[in-house]
Amino acid sequence: MRQYNSSKEIQTDLMKLRKRSTSIGFVPTMGALHEGHLALIRKAKAENQRVVCSIFVNPLQFNRQEDLTTYPNRMKEDKKMLESVDCDYLFTPSKEDLYEEEPAMNFNFGSLGVGMEAEYRPGHFEGVAAVIDRFLDILEPDRAYFGEKDFQQLAIVRWLVDQKGADTKIVGCKTERFPNGLAMSSRNYNLQPNEFEQASEIYRLMQYCKTQIPKMSPKELSAYGLEKLQDNFEPEYFTIVDEDTLKPIEKWSESAKPRVFVAAYLSSVRLIDNMSLID
Numbered sequence: 001m002r003q004y005n006s007s008k009e010i011q012t013d014l015m016k017l018r019k020r021s022t023s024i025g026f027v028p029t030m031g032a033l034h035e036g037h038l039a040l041i042r043k044a045k046a047e048n049q050r051v052v053c054s055i056f057v058n059p060l061q062f063n064r065q066e067d068l069t070t071y072p073n074r075m076k077e078d079k080k081m082l083e084s085v086d087c088d089y090l091f092t093p094s095k096e097d098l099y100e101e102e103p104a105m106n107f108n109f110g111s112l113g114v115g116m117e118a119e120y121r122p123g124h125f126e127g128v129a130a131v132i133d134r135f136l137d138i139l140e141p142d143r144a145y146f147g148e149k150d151f152q153q154l155a156i157v158r159w160l161v162d163q164k165g166a167d168t169k170i171v172g173c174k175t176e177r178f179p180n181g182l183a184m185s186s187r188n189y190n191l192q193p194n195e196f197e198q199a200s201e202i203y204r205l206m207q208y209c210k211t212q213i214p215k216m217s218p219k220e221l222s223a224y225g226l227e228k229l230q231d232n233f234e235p236e237y238f239t240i241v242d243e244d245t246l247k248p249i250e251k252w253s254e255s256a257k258p259r260v261f262v263a264a265y266l267s268s269v270r271l272i273d274n275m276s277l278i279d
């Protein structure tokens with residue numbers, strides 16, 4: 001696996017590949033890799049001739065300084081994991097390199113940028129869009145891979161690519177989970193061993209929602225989920241929305257594709273998850 005720190009260098013080398021019609025898949029990450037990330041890389045490997053993974057903890061998408069400073073850093077382990085799945089290129093730019101030019105941060109995401117993560121992490125998606133915008137300009141990949149674990153982010157990225165008129169196809173990938181249902185996440189590295197089991201309650205509550213349709217309304221289920229979480233977590237939201245617009249629904253008849261979204265702190269670790277309620 002070849003590692004690049006410089007945008008210009010990777011850009012030059014990828015341009016050579018593109019001239020030879022070599023397809024390029026891209027998997028952006030913030031490191032502290034786990035099986036969820038590796039699933040994205042494997043899919044990218046299967047669908048492209050070369051795969052670039054980036055590891056960049058993007059300061060622009062952190063609204064709390066503490067969250068940024070406690071974000072896990074495991075570069076040595078990450079490189080081993082990437083080599084184990086035959087990743088071709090690792091791109092690890094500095095923020096000075098990536099943001100040599102001041103990034104544009106004025107996006108209008110419409111309803112996608114209103115609730116949930118947008119509400120609880122002001123400026124987060126502007127930071128996400130800024131970094132993805134930059135990566136797409138530098139790498140010009142044929143396909144870029146994003147997890148449904150961050151479903152709202154996936155929607156924002158699709159919106160961005162549409163706005164830019166970029167030629168990159170965005171591929172959404174299923175959420176990888178532990179056997180107890182807990183979604184894999186870099187933030188899990190900060191959980192205490194006893195919290196690992198507790199954290200899976202989020203998954204059980206989301207599954208429970210499926211069993212209550214149509215007995216309980218989306219509004220009742222959201223209130224129920226929020227109350228249940230309060231025993232062991234500090235929940236931020238437990239919301240049922242339409243998957244396409246991400247607007248909250250109060251009645252099942254309002255959406256053909258309802259999806260539940262959750263964010264909650266377990267001790268100091270912020271966990272997010274989501275699940276379709278129709279499959």
Ligand code: AMP
Nearest residue numbers: 029030031036146147149150175176184
């Ligand atoms: P992150 O390093 O958290 O920025 O995540 C990098 C990419 O991996 C994003 O597209 C995430 O949605 C995706 N991802 C993170 N966790 C999972 C998971 N458990 N299953 C599938 N994809 C994931």
